[in-house]
Amino acid sequence: GAGVSQSPSNKVTEKGKDVELRCDPISGHTALYWYRQRLGQGLEFLIYFQGNSAPDKSGLPSDRFSAERTGESVSTLTIQRTQQEDSAVYLCASSFAIEQYFGPGTRLTVT
Amino acid sequence: EDKVVQSPLSLVVHEGDTVTLNCSYEVTNFRSLLWYKQEKKAPTFLFMLTSSGIEKKSGRLSSILDKKELFSILNITATQTGDSAVYLCAGANAGGTSYGKLTFGQGTILTVHP
Incomplete structure (x- = not known):
């Protein structure tokens, strides 16, 4: 079945502008998580949704x-x-239980 | 604050070698330990370990959890360039508003040379 999708895959924006990143979770997954990963670093938790x-x-x-x-x-x-x-x-991930399934991510570059 | 530490940070081996990756954790209301493989952007799920001492195996990969010493290892035998x-290893929280929240380690970069 379809996995987690994210858009856009890449976004370059100027400092001071607003950006909106989108995540479509796996159908039926009640939990959704957002993470940030800086270059060469691990995943940093941002926010969690239940419903x-x-x-x-x-x-x-x-x-x-x-x-x-x-x-x-x-x-x-x-x-x-x-x-x-x-x-x-x-990165966005969705989950029905504990294991989370990740989308491909959005690479954001602020110039 | 929850913390997960992985070692080594990087490892370079040749095809056919066996590697062991380490993960220690301090997670409030610990539920499970998860391992992921990240090749480009999206981490892909490998294992989830909830019980101590029970090895999980998938092909050449295996993993085990020690809940007394608060660590896990991931073994890869007969490594391939792929x-x-x-x-990445991550500790899952079982408590209240943080249920299922994962705290990730910084990752181990594995490079397998032909």
Whole structure:
């Protein structure tokens, strides 16, 4: 079946602009997670959704970052007033139980 | 704060060698330990370990968890160039609002030369 998909696959933006990243989870997966991975580093947790509520937003690095989810479907991660340190790969994962299945990521470059 | 530490950070071997990757964890309300392989962008799921001392095996890969000493190992026998990747381990939280949240280690970069 279809896996987790993310769009766009690559995004180059100018410092100060807003960006929106999209994640389509595997159908039927109730949980959805966003992670950030900087070059050469591990995955950094950002936010977790169970259905359309976000019980754990502890990883969002600043109030420029926000996310929402429609039901048990699509999620969008929005970064306002992007900074160069926001450059990273943003990965989304979905889960029905514990094991998480990842999308291909969005590579964000802020110039 | 939950923490997962992997070692070594990088490893270079030749085809046919056997490698052991290490992962130690400190995770509040620990539920499970997961291993992933990351070749380009998306980590792909390898194993989930919940019980201590029970080896999980898939082809040339195997893994085991020690919940007393808080570590796991991933073994790859008869390595092939296609095993070259970053191997990530992650601890899963079982508690409340953080249920299922994964804390990742920094990864081990494995390079297998022909």
